[in-house]
Amino acid sequence: MPTAGHSGEVPAPSKRADAVRNQQKLLAAAAEVFVTSGVDAPIREIATRAGVGMGTIYRHFPTRADLVVAVFRHQVEACAEAGPSLLASAGSPLAALRQWIDLFVDFLVTKHGLANTVQPDSSGFTALHTYFLDRLLPVAEQLLDAAVDAGEIRPGTQPYELMRGIGNLCIGSDGDPRYDPRRLVALLLQGLQQPQTSRPE
Amino acid sequence: MPTAGHSGEVPAPSKRADAVRNQQKLLAAAAEVFVTSGVDAPIREIATRAGVGMGTIYRHFPTRADLVVAVFRHQVEACAEAGPSLLASAGSPLAALRQWIDLFVDFLVTKHGLANTVQPDSSGFTALHTYFLDRLLPVAEQLLDAAVDAGEIRPGTQPYELMRGIGNLCIGSDGDPRYDPRRLVALLLQGLQQPQTSRPE
């Protein structure tokens, strides 16, 4: 094989620069549109938002499932990388956790859409799910630990339990304007905070 | 209010005969088409099969969910009524059970489609589910008991467990031509039969 890079994410032997650019633009645009309009959003809308033509999107992602899966992996990676950097840039561990969960909720739209797009009992699905857990659980743990160490939230919360709870809160969030999972997630976070952090009214 | 009928299934005060006829034709046609092409089948196909126009189907069932729910209730009723009559008409209780399960599998296509059509966590959904259980469990029990009394199948099988098992076998039956739930259901029934029915090879 020719120069395959250094075990990066793109094993393709050689790709044109504009093709790589467009793929990135499409992933970003699709992620935004999925949050706005769900995973069933018109392909045209995604192409328009990315500033590319219909042909381009179909060349990169022949089926909708291909696109959704790619966005999923991309989001997992972005979410995982955002954890440590938020911890460094945000004012406090709690602020970092809050912002990270915000990203996480956005991302869950894609994750739940996954079940409607690819066969939920296929081998590819379980592979994605384990990837999801392996990559994100340590990040959540790191953020939680930091916030606990800073005395901003009470200790004892399991990362898996929190992620699972947030995930469940976001189920069925489409179609019902009366139900806003973000409000409930915010409540959850509120409940996590130490009593002395917020003044007793 | 005018004459509201006698607490039947149709609370409409007075309906034209052809309207009632068409509604029945639509329910029957939709049921067939759902089995053939799934609950996402084109509305046109259902209208054509029923021999009515597009306007008619949309007047009776404004949304796809309305149609699916109506077919569901209709199927539950038909399935429940078929139990005793099969027991009387079929050659043996086991034959009756076999034919009834055949109906039941057809019907499950609609039931699983329900989850994709109406909100699975809505109150209407749980109401339909309890209706489903209340109406069908006794029938399954009656058929099982009869077959056990006749010595055709081994005793000890719980009706709920059987129905649940058949239901699970029928999950994800769309889209994969390699997976035919009916074969597996038949195997299940085979396993239910008394050892002495089939010669021990």
Add this chain to the structure above:
DNA sequence: TTACGATACGGAACGCTGCTCCGCTTTACA
């Protein structure tokens, strides 16, 4: 730097679908 083949792009066009709307038919009732 230039020229050229390969690669990727864009979007018009097609077929299929859900849904509406209105002229015509059928029904029920007096």
Add this chain to the structure above:
DNA sequence: TGTAAAGCGGAGCAGCGTTCCGTATCGTAA
């Protein structure tokens, strides 16, 4: 039997997924 209302049918519209091919862009070798 005559008439108003209720119901019917399907053409037509808008939106979506998907394909296809002329054109633009890129990488490379001279």
